[in-house]
Amino acid sequence: MLRGLIYAIISACSFGFLPILGKIAYAHGMGTFEILQYRFLFGALILGAFYAVTRPQLLRIRPRSLAKAALLGLIPYPIESACFMGSVKYIPASTTSLILYFYPVTVTLLAAFFLKERVSRRQASSLALVVAGCAIVFCDAFMKQADIRGILLAVTSMFLFSMYLVAVQCFLRDENPLTITFYVISFASVAFCAVAGGPATLLNYGRDGVLIALALGLVPTVLAVTLLYMAIGTIGSSYTSVFSTLEPVTTVIASWIILGDPIAPWQVAGGLLIIIGIVWPNIDLLRQGHGATHPA
DSSP states (O other), rough: OOHHHHHEEEEEEEETHHHHHHHHHHTTTTHHHHOOOHHHHHHHHHHHHHHHHHHHGGOOHHHHHHHHHHHHHHHHHHHHHHHHHHHHSSOOOOOOHHHTTTHHHHHHHHHHHSSOOOOOOOHHHHHHHHHHHHHHHHHHHHHHHHOHHHHHHHHHHHHHHHOOOOOOOOHHSSSSSHHHHHHHHHHHHHHHHHHHTTTTGGGGHHHHHHHHHHHHHIIIIIIHHHHEEEHHHHOOOOHHHHTTHHHHHHHHHHHHSSSOOOHHHHHHHHHHHHHHHHHHGHHHHHHHHHGGGGOO
């Protein structure tokens, strides 16, 4: 149990460092597509090497599954990632992260509309809390006269991520998530290498650039993804989803400590409402221990 919780916490914190590393990469002169190129390329290389040494069977994939991974990795995932990283260029990392966490609302509404999933009263109250939290975050962003380009890119990223999650739910049934994830990341790296001109551009940024690229591939990509699925396999998705709320907390605190971004009281209040809204629907499952089941 404790091991699974540690996996979930480290995974959430690792994801939370993505916008922080993006800000640092921008400060070193990297472009949006370059940053994403390095993230996915190094992520695919590290993850592929890890699988080859530890579980080589994860590298085997059926042609039909490979086609699914190609579709996801070449179209929706790169576009969503580009919008997210583009927003980090214009607005604080913490604001981008908190806007993204509006996605539980849109995912629930999309699932209810397209998949005919029922929305319970607890889910409805949870969504109301998330909406209230995001409204406060938006209000705080506009009060600070945040760049509208960053806000629009963050909102677009959130909507695309929501649709991506619903598509994955329908599209990847009976697939091994670890295998699919590796190939989605690999195809995303191909897409960004084609747009950004290839990894040779990394030589222009010296040792610091290489370290940033490695960090992007290792922390918010390999560590975040593999530990996420290890957490789900150990303690179940319910517990893991609760601890995923540490992601925006990590981003807010790290942006304050590392980047010097101020933390406004309104931002804290909005973030707390978002976190409570995400945790609220899982309370009964956690009390009953349903989160301890292992996925198939």
